Amino acid sequence: MQAQEPLTILIxxxxxxxxxxxxxxxxxxxxxxxxxxNGAEALEMFRRQSPHLVLMDAMMPVMDGFEAARxxxxxxxxxxxxxxxxxxxxxxxxxxxxxxxxxxxxxxKPYNQVILAAKIKAMDRLRRLQATVLQQRDLIAxxxxxxxxxxxxxxxxxxxxxxxxxxxxxxxxYLQSPYALFNGDLLLAAYTPAGxxxxxxxxxxxxxxxxxVGAMPLAEVFYGMTAKGYGLAETLRExxxxxxxxxxxxxxCCATMLCLSFQRRSVEVWNGGMPDGYLHRIATGERxxxxxxxxxxxxxxxxxxxxxxxVQTMAVGDRVFLLSDGVIDTTDADDRLFGVERLQQLFAANxxxxxxxxxxxxxxxxxRGEPRDDVSMVEISLLEAAHVVPSAPVYSDSGxxxxxxxxxxxxxxxxTLRRFNPLPxxxxxxxxxxxxxxxxxAIYSVLAELYSNALEHGVLGLDSSLKRDxxxxxxxxxxxxxxxxxxxxxxxxxxxxxxxxxxxGCLVIRVEDSGKGFDVARVMERPLDxxxxxxxxxxxxxxxxxxxxxxxEGRSACVEFFWEG
Amino acid sequence: xxxxxxxxEALSVLREVMEEGYPELLDTFLTDSxxxxxxxxxxxxxxxxxEVAHSFKGSASNMGAVRLAALCQExxxxxxxxxxxxxxxxxxxISGEFADVRPIYEYERLHxxxx
Numbered sequence: 001m002q003a004q005e006p007l008t009i010l011i012x013x014x015x016x017x018x019x020x021x022x023x024x025x026x027x028x029x030x031x032x033x034x035x036x037x038n039g040a041e042a043l044e045m046f047r048r049q050s051p052h053l054v055l056m057d058a059m060m061p062v063m064d065g066f067e068a069a070r071x072x073x074x075x076x077x078x079x080x081x082x083x084x085x086x087x088x089x090x091x092x093x094x095x096x097x098x099x100x101x102x103x104x105x106x107x108x109k110p111y112n113q114v115i116l117a118a119k120i121k122a123m124d125r126l127r128r129l130q131a132t133v134l135q136q137r138d139l140i141a142x143x144x145x146x147x148x149x150x151x152x153x154x155x156x157x158x159x160x161x162x163x164x165x166x167x168x169x170x171x172x173x174y175l176q177s178p179y180a181l182f183n184g185d186l187l188l189a190a191y192t193p194a195g196x197x198x199x200x201x202x203x204x205x206x207x208x209x210x211x212x213v214g215a216m217p218l219a220e221v222f223y224g225m226t227a228k229g230y231g232l233a234e235t236l237r238e239x240x241x242x243x244x245x246x247x248x249x250x251x252x253c254c255a256t257m258l259c260l261s262f263q264r265r266s267v268e269v270w271n272g273g274m275p276d277g278y279l280h281r282i283a284t285g286e287r288x289x290x291x292x293x294x295x296x297x298x299x300x301x302x303x304x305x306x307x308x309x310x311v312q313t314m315a316v317g318d319r320v321f322l323l324s325d326g327v328i329d330t331t332d333a334d335d336r337l338f339g340v341e342r343l344q345q346l347f348a349a350n351x352x353x354x355x356x357x358x359x360x361x362x363x364x365x366x367x368r369g370e371p372r373d374d375v376s377m378v379e380i381s382l383l384e385a386a387h388v389v390p391s392a393p394v395y396s397d398s399g400x401x402x403x404x405x406x407x408x409x410x411x412x413x414x415x416t417l418r419r420f421n422p423l424p425x426x427x428x429x430x431x432x433x434x435x436x437x438x439x440x441x442a443i444y445s446v447l448a449e450l451y452s453n454a455l456e457h458g459v460l461g462l463d464s465s466l467k468r469d470x471x472x473x474x475x476x477x478x479x480x481x482x483x484x485x486x487x488x489x490x491x492x493x494x495x496x497x498x499x500x501x502x503x504x505g506c507l508v509i510r511v512e513d514s515g516k517g518f519d520v521a522r523v524m525e526r527p528l529d530x531x532x533x534x535x536x537x538x539x540x541x542x543x544x545x546x547x548x549x550x551x552x553e554g555r556s557a558c559v560e561f562f563w564e565g
Numbered sequence: 566x567x568x569x570x571x572x573x574e575a576l577s578v579l580r581e582v583m584e585e586g587y588p589e590l591l592d593t594f595l596t597d598s599x600x601x602x603x604x605x606x607x608x609x610x611x612x613x614x615x616e617v618a619h620s621f622k623g624s625a626s627n628m629g630a631v632r633l634a635a636l637c638q639e640x641x642x643x644x645x646x647x648x649x650x651x652x653x654x655x656x657x658x659i660s661g662e663f664a665d666v667r668p669i670y671e672y673e674r675l676h677x678x679x680x
Contacts, residue, residue, distance in 0.1 A: 014620065015624045016593045016596075017593045017597050017627065018623055020589065028582065059619055087623075110575060110629070111627055113578075
């Protein structure tokens, strides 16, 4: 009869004989017994000793069992203290009063030991169950709070990382569902030192914290390398290698990355596993798909990763539209996909480009019957270069160790030209000179132009006149990739010279190549318009730098930058 | 007379349950019963009568005094409806029944001690 842990049981009974009998029975069943002769005593005993269970006579002097039961239940709060009414009450009205007062069961006189033991056992089970439920409820509540807090912290950190870029630039419009941060969608944008704009729309497999955790290193690489002047290929290679290294095998990141060049009026695209993006040419109404040509980031080894990009021309006002798979993967009640065709119908029906997002959202809502919480869309338009005002980088060093009189020469040959982009290193070096920092963007632009001229027209022998129309433009970049892959010989030399000049200083940049050169005089005759697709960027160089000159039949270019003390 | 007044089976269970506490239980019951009887005899209020009868019935039933319990039950439920003379007769019956069974408990008491 004693197959349970001993309980402390309070017996409240005014009849001395019954109390004695019951106390003896309960004690013999292995429990600790407290006794009270009326309701008031019972309540006092309960306050002092907190028994597990109460056997309560209904009719008692001073305070009856009903009132005592009510007060005990109130004191016990959420903890279940079962109360078994001791009664030979036969009227159902009186039994109902016991229940109202919080009674859990009845025991009739004369007492039966077996029934009493069974009832105590059943009530003890109930009591333990309630205690377990409360404990688990509190545990779940604590876990829940903990999780919410983690999510809040992660979101705060993530928001800082993901929004430190230039998403607020006037040419970017984007829509991210409120929940999109934690469904794995990621949108990053930043200016390069040359004033180009890098944009990345990514979609991590997995949701919640794991996705956010993967997004942070990705964002760091994106912002860090973009700010240092790395191009799409190097940045993508680094992001892929990093994700491959840190993510579990079943996690990766589909992504489209763009480099929008306001100066060159072009967009360079790499799409790994994202839905087609679109380049909307406003003049013709044409929408050029920017299709996925690669596996997502974090899948392939660094050796197997393919960083080849495609380049398209753009006119001022043209727009690039990117979207997450939440849009076309939306299903209706019958499990039909929204699909690309419906999206293209929306494109076709769109009259006011600024309403496109709203129209797509509305269509998704109507199709699905409710709004979705994992839709990301972004649209970037090409502005006049003069209207782009990249934010100035912030430097944290004191400038006391600024070098002022030095020169350095590099020669980059065959295999190095194929893979290596020396521009970020050269820029870093030059930005050690304090006086040059305010001109960092211009220096980078000129350096980038001179280097790509030397590489593409010089070493690779590509004809810039190809770039006169959009088709030729694409062809030009295909040939560039092909010739670069096959490159064995040739060189690009970069000479940098920094010397004091008056109270300030002067930087001389000279870039030489192993190519055939060009007719310098003819190119120099052209007006300084700076916005044509072809023309070797000569106008740009002449506008941004001083004393730009070409020698050795165009194989050697020289340009100067000055700063005041 | 014993069979209709006392449940002998109940008594033997009590003896077994209480062990050395049995005499104390018997003493307590007898003392308790006397004070309840006194209350019944001096009370005229129907509600008070009914409550005392209720308690008395409880302990009588626990002690195997089946006829005493039945009489108390009758008083408990009928106190409101019966005339004062009927109540007086019922209280007298209860008193008489207690007087009848009392020797049995006293015998049990004696027996338990000498045992």
